[in-house]
Amino acid sequence: MSENPAVPQRPTAPGGPLRPESDEPAPAGLRPPSGTRAPGGRRGVPAPPGRRRARLTDPRTYVRAVGVVLPLAFPFYLDRFWLQAGLFAMAAAIGAIGINLLTGATGQLSMGHAFFLAVGAYGYCVFAADGGDGLTGLGLPTWLAAVLAVLVAGVAGGLFSPISGRLSGAYLGIATLALVFIGQHVMFNAHDLTGGANGRDVPPLNLFGLTFDDRELVVADVPFGSAEKLWYAGLLALLVGAQFARGVLRGRPGRAMNAIRDHRIAAGVLGVPVARHRAAVFVLSSMYAGLAGVLLALVFQRTVPDYFGITLSLDYLAMIVIGGLGSVSGAVAGAVFVSLLPQLLTRYSDALPFISAPGTGGIAPGEAARFLYGAAVVLVVLFLPGGLARVAARRRVRTEPGEQ
């Protein structure tokens, strides 16, 4: 063995080709002992007196407050296009968190994310539909259908565990690539289950007597359609998903995952059950994809097989590379960037220079989005190896000591 097993004794130390910024706080020496971000002060330890005033003068408190209020207020102001774009971004963020756990934190390349999204989306339809349109439907309550769809995506990931536990790197990438093709073949041909090429209708979610469909519900004089209602469901799903992933990454499993990524053999020597962790994180990532699939299906109101192709899988990989490998905030940032960019460019194509109106020749907005997206991936890989999340983290480290 050429590698020295003593090297990776610090699993979070930089090393290896994948060197993402994890959510793990930096070693205490890099951080000021006080301040709201200090590792100890966040959980359980009561803040010393006088801290509260500091908090009131801290601009970050206000930034955070605005960050909480603003998304809650969006449905009251933005029109359906923006809400829908936001919902696509939220669904993408949930899916990206999932693949970041797998690829970013554990170093397992997956090209099959689209397949698990499809399992979630179609699973929800099959469980929730009442069979009125001639397609298979079990007619379960929709919340139960959503939960079951996520579980089924997990089970699908679990069935793949004999492979996902043993393979790594490009080998797993190729193996998961097969899933996408099998999935699309099934989607196009299992007509009773999937409705074939034209897809099938998605039954609207129904929670506590509130139906997330297009029937208008007037809240504070603002008519709420499906996009407005789903916005809150999406936010909640994203919040819960993000917190859970954060917990996983910061706890023992996260350390084990990073250890596997950085040096598989060393991790095994340290007592980490490598195959079991790999299989487990694959299942977890599939469940995230399943949840994203359910949310996407609800936003689309119809699932079509064209969507769940290989480009979708590549999009998810691009999201985590752009956002930052291995961190929850990176996944969210990347997902927002990748899913909003084409829609923004298309919408403002009339106003942007260099982009021609559709049908007049020149660079169409769709092409421009693809160019920018490709450029972003290249620039991030060259200049920001930690992705967008790294930029925020660096600024934080730089500014915090100065505040004292």
Next chain:
Amino acid sequence: MNRTYGARAAAGALAALLVLAGCSSKAKDDGGGDKAAGGVKTGEGISGKTITLGALTDLTGVYATLGKSVTQAQQLYVKQLNAAGGVCGYKVALTVRDHGYDPQKAVAGYTELEPKVLGFAQFIGSPFVAAVKNRIDGQDKDLVLPQAWSSALLGSSYIRVIGSTYDIETINAVDFLINKKGLKKGDKIGHVYFEGDYGESALVGSKHIAQEAGLTVVEQKIKPTDNDMTAQVAALKQAGVKAIVISAGPRQAASLVGVAAAGGFDVPVIGNNSAFAPQLLATQAGPALMKNYYVASPSLPIGADTPEAKKLVADYKAAYPSDALDNGIVAGWTAASAFGEALKKACANKDLTREGVDKALLTIDSFDIGFGTVQNFTDPAAPSSRESVILQPDKNATGGMKVVQEAAVSKEAEAYTPQA
């Protein structure tokens, strides 16, 4: 983080939210249809002196060639309509969004344009039309003319397919093979078709007429990424088919015809209207295509010998000198004209709301713009025409096609009821 802080922040946030929500521009204000000067009722999609129509097209995806021709033809139509004074004194504007055959962008484009337009003169991709069908039928009620000829889209009073659907077109195509190419009872025909909506819709048609006429269909399902038809030709030759129907793209058609000719497998091949592009005639498959290949089309080709077609070719060439002439132009022009006709009727009825335009279209029963077929829009459950024109590739004709059989409907297609 202590609990009181979190609770306070949440309470503050909620209070702020309620205050803010009060002054939202989305808040409902009562106001129904506006009445503009002249007593014409107007609604969504009309502001000031402009009627806005939407076009959801594909300029960067798999149907980019079709999308470009359709869009440019529609822009040309709108330009000429405005030059002639517009509709009811209103100018017509076409807002185009390119979705690149991506479901997410298509649905986003629909959501963006829907509140701003009166209807859609173009919507490429039947899965995407199907995806927003519930919204169109449920609350939007805007007229949508899809550039997709799938029978699955029939049955809505707002989504109106122009021309014959693929199943009917295939019935007419096979009928041509029976009448003109000596196909008889007991013969086998091969059908090479795309997986998905287009091919499967066509297959329904070929199976229907095969049953009626006592033929056997030998199916060969392919994927849009399959470009080499050698295996399919070998299989069909093995099965001893007397003719082949192809419901795929131009590339597949060229490969099929070329490979069959090279192997001495000399049978007639007929394709749906999407299975030909004039560019193919310049390839090595060109001579074989001109010998053995036919295309069933819902209208006369762009190079048809009618004054309207000649004028369209001249105008299109003047506006887009560098672009090829193909049948996408006819499709786009026909759809835009149908929408324009509905607008004019709605204007005469003094009702330019979405409802008014829908109603106006339902009264148009013999619409003919000089491309051979007559469109009848009175029945939402049926396509606007059951006729097909049979064309043959010809490199000397404008647009690369000449007519071998004028618009006609076979008796099987007449009796056939499409399943929605």
